[in-house]
Amino acid sequence: MAKRRTIEPGKDVNEAELVRGCVDEDRQYQALLYQKYANKMYAVCLRYCNTREEAEDVLQDAFVKIFDRISSFRGDGPLEGWIRRVMVNTALKSRDKRMMKFESGDIEQVDEPQVDEQVLGNIQVRNLLNIVSALPEGYRMVFNLYAVEGYSHKEIGDILGISESTSRSQYSRARKLLIDQVKRDSTL
Amino acid sequence: MKGDFEKIIQEKLYDAEVQAPDVLGAVFERRTASHIFFNKLYVNRYKIMTAAAILILLFGLGWWKLKPVSTENGPAVTDGTEQMHRSGMAGDPGLHSEDRTGDHNHSEATDSPPAPDDASVEEVVDGTAAIDQIPDVADERETTVAKDQGTVPQTPVVVNNTGGTPEPIVPKSETENNDQASGDLPVVSNSETPETPKLPANIAAEDQGADKSGEDDSQEEPVEIVTEEKPLPASGDRIEKPIEVPTGKPMKWSLSAQVGPSYGSRHLRGGSDAVRNLRNESEFAELGLSAGLNLGYQFLPGWEVLSGIQYHQRNESLRYTHESTRIEEQVRNKEVKVYDPFGGSRFEQVQYIEQVEHREQKVFDASNSYRHLSMMLGVRKQFKVGAFRIDPSVAVAYRTWMQTQAVNLQPGLRLETYDRIYPQQKASSWQGRLGVVLGMPIRDHWMFYLEPAGTYFLTPSERGHGAVIPDQRDYFFDLNTGLRFQF
Numbered sequence A: 001m002a003k004r005r006t007i008e009p010g011k012d013v014n015e016a017e018l019v020r021g022c023v024d025e026d027r028q029y030q031a032l033l034y035q036k037y038a039n040k041m042y043a044v045c046l047r048y049c050n051t052r053e054e055a056e057d058v059l060q061d062a063f064v065k066i067f068d069r070i071s072s073f074r075g076d077g078p079l080e081g082w083i084r085r086v087m088v089n090t091a092l093k094s095r096d097k098r099m100m101k102f103e104s105g106d107i108e109q110v111d112e113p114q115v116d117e118q119v120l121g122n123i124q125v126r127n128l129l130n131i132v133s134a135l136p137e138g139y140r141m142v143f144n145l146y147a148v149e150g151y152s153h154k155e156i157g158d159i160l161g162i163s164e165s166t167s168r169s170q171y172s173r174a175r176k177l178l179i180d181q182v183k184r185d186s187t188l
Numbered sequence B: 001m002k003g004d005f006e007k008i009i010q011e012k013l014y015d016a017e018v019q020a021p022d023v024l025g026a027v028f029e030r031r032t033a034s035h036i037f038f039n040k041l042y043v044n045r046y047k048i049m050t051a052a053a054i055l056i057l058l059f060g061l062g063w064w065k066l067k068p069v070s071t072e073n074g075p076a077v078t079d080g081t082e083q084m085h086r087s088g089m090a091g092d093p094g095l096h097s098e099d100r101t102g103d104h105n106h107s108e109a110t111d112s113p114p115a116p117d118d119a120s121v122e123e124v125v126d127g128t129a130a131i132d133q134i135p136d137v138a139d140e141r142e143t144t145v146a147k148d149q150g151t152v153p154q155t156p157v158v159v160n161n162t163g164g165t166p167e168p169i170v171p172k173s174e175t176e177n178n179d180q181a182s183g184d185l186p187v188v189s190n191s192e193t194p195e196t197p198k199l200p201a202n203i204a205a206e207d208q209g210a211d212k213s214g215e216d217d218s219q220e221e222p223v224e225i226v227t228e229e230k231p232l233p234a235s236g237d238r239i240e241k242p243i244e245v246p247t248g249k250p251m252k253w254s255l256s257a258q259v260g261p262s263y264g265s266r267h268l269r270g271g272s273d274a275v276r277n278l279r280n281e282s283e284f285a286e287l288g289l290s291a292g293l294n295l296g297y298q299f300l301p302g303w304e305v306l307s308g309i310q311y312h313q314r315n316e317s318l319r320y321t322h323e324s325t326r327i328e329e330q331v332r333n334k335e336v337k338v339y340d341p342f343g344g345s346r347f348e349q350v351q352y353i354e355q356v357e358h359r360e361q362k363v364f365d366a367s368n369s370y371r372h373l374s375m376m377l378g379v380r381k382q383f384k385v386g387a388f389r390i391d392p393s394v395a396v397a398y399r400t401w402m403q404t405q406a407v408n409l410q411p412g413l414r415l416e417t418y419d420r421i422y423p424q425q426k427a428s429s430w431q432g433r434l435g436v437v438l439g440m441p442i443r444d445h446w447m448f449y450l451e452p453a454g455t456y457f458l459t460p461s462e463r464g465h466g467a468v469i470p471d472q473r474d475y476f477f478d479l480n481t482g483l484r485f486q487f
Helices: A015-023 A027-048 A052-072 A079-094 A117-122 A125-133 A137-148 A153-160 A164-187 B004-013 B022-043 B045-066 B073-089 B093-101 B106-110 B114-122 B127-132 B135-147 B172-182 B201-207 B210-229 B233-244 B273-282
Strands: B253-269 B283-300 B303-339 B345-381 B383-385 B388-410 B414-421 B429-441 B446-457 B471-486
Touching (some): A015 A052, A027 A052, A027 A079, A027 A125, A027 A137, A027 B022, A052 A079, A079 A137, A117 A164, A117 B004, A137 A164, B022 B045, B045 B283, B253 B273, B253 B303, B253 B446, B273 B283, B273 B388, B283 B345, B303 B388, B303 B471, B345 B429
Antiparallel strands (some): B253 B471, B283 B303, B303 B345, B345 B388, B383 B388, B388 B414, B429 B446, B446 B471
């Protein structure tokens, strides 16, 4: 039988305690974990999904998975990283990779426009999120995985079932599209 | 190598937060609560199933034990007992014995109408008359007499040395063996076979003619004494034999396993017309699979309550071709011959715009699969038609598990993908099921059957989102083949 704890109001619950509470299926701890990470993970889901409804579905499914499997979290790294990985995997699984269009890659042909760092730095997060969300699905996945999550092209190739060069070309095109859009936004 | 661009993007987006809708928190809380509940059920599923099986078993046993004895067998046995006993009272142990040890079916004796019994009691004085009113016994007597070389019926008479008191008759099996071995009607003795068996009173009276009929009164006495003082201890055993008549122990339980092809489809309700139309145009039903394991208990003659697990796999293919035309304007050059006023000419390059039509075709092709596992509870009626069985059934089923691997085409040619095992609370859904078992018994306990069945989701098998995504309700037509074991 799970031992029930009560979280004192205002008390800072550390990560280990939070994990233990969730492993015990304590509703209070589960709610706390959800509150702590929901907004951040919702942003992650929005970056990978086409619609808000889909992002909400993915968020819920991923949290259910997290509570199901939190006992397998070994504590090797930060909890947030583990939660993020579950989110990304759930979002990727919700898309059918067979149906994603990945154009074969001749990256030499893609010009790499440069963007003023200041312009990029000044753009609001919300606008940047919108620009990323508007990228074609194949580009968006690779862009998110490479530029935001920090995977290498080889890892992305393994995750999405594409070649490393395809991942590179997708990223180059995504980058070009994103910079063009940022430039357009900054001139408005 | 990641550069500044990636660093800036990562700084901005990695820790970005977007306020999740408040309603999501409430929905999630409910979902988590029910998830925990069903998770516990899932973790303890074997204990729960074992407990349920034990309860059903106890209920079945209790029902069986407490159920009153069938009125069809009871009176028949009682009648038989009285009849046999009264035959004995008629002073004809020989005939009595023969009736048991011969080839007569006991059920015939037990099925004799009650009127002759009463008559036999009253007409004990005239044993012949009494016997004649019991057709089976009388027939037997005639047969025996005809076979015998004299007037003494060579029947399995039980004789002891002290007088005509019947002794326990040997078990039927032994007498049957004797029958088979000798070909004659068996004579059974507990010590030694007398040269001339003592005649039963009524036969003796008959044989001695009408002039000796006056001795009937004197011959009646020992019979009565036998009946009263020695109430045929073995006769009890013998009389109980009709109970053992192989009417067969009722087989109230049945266990069935079945599998077969299933043709399943779905219809969509609610949502937007565009989504429904596009999905209906692009999704096509394919042959799937159905399987089940059912336990039945006959709670009333001809009526069974059913419980079991049903598995359905519905397959469909997504096929859609979208054709579009794009017109592109292209600037082209061409040489034009220009004539000057002096009769000369030259070639000049001019530009013109040409409209080029591009035809594009987008083909979508995928296979979808929906797998459902449901617990079923229903009622089945049994009918016998000659050697065959026709058992229609009606049931409700509760889906406890679902896996979807599907791609749906959405307006704007966007693909909505589902590849997940549904958590319990999302899988929950009710179905109605109708089926008809067409069975052919192949052995004592076994029956082979075909079962056409139809299943329809009474609640959505896939729930939609608001005004856009429609509810989905699956239905299946199965043709199961199965084996049923009855016990």
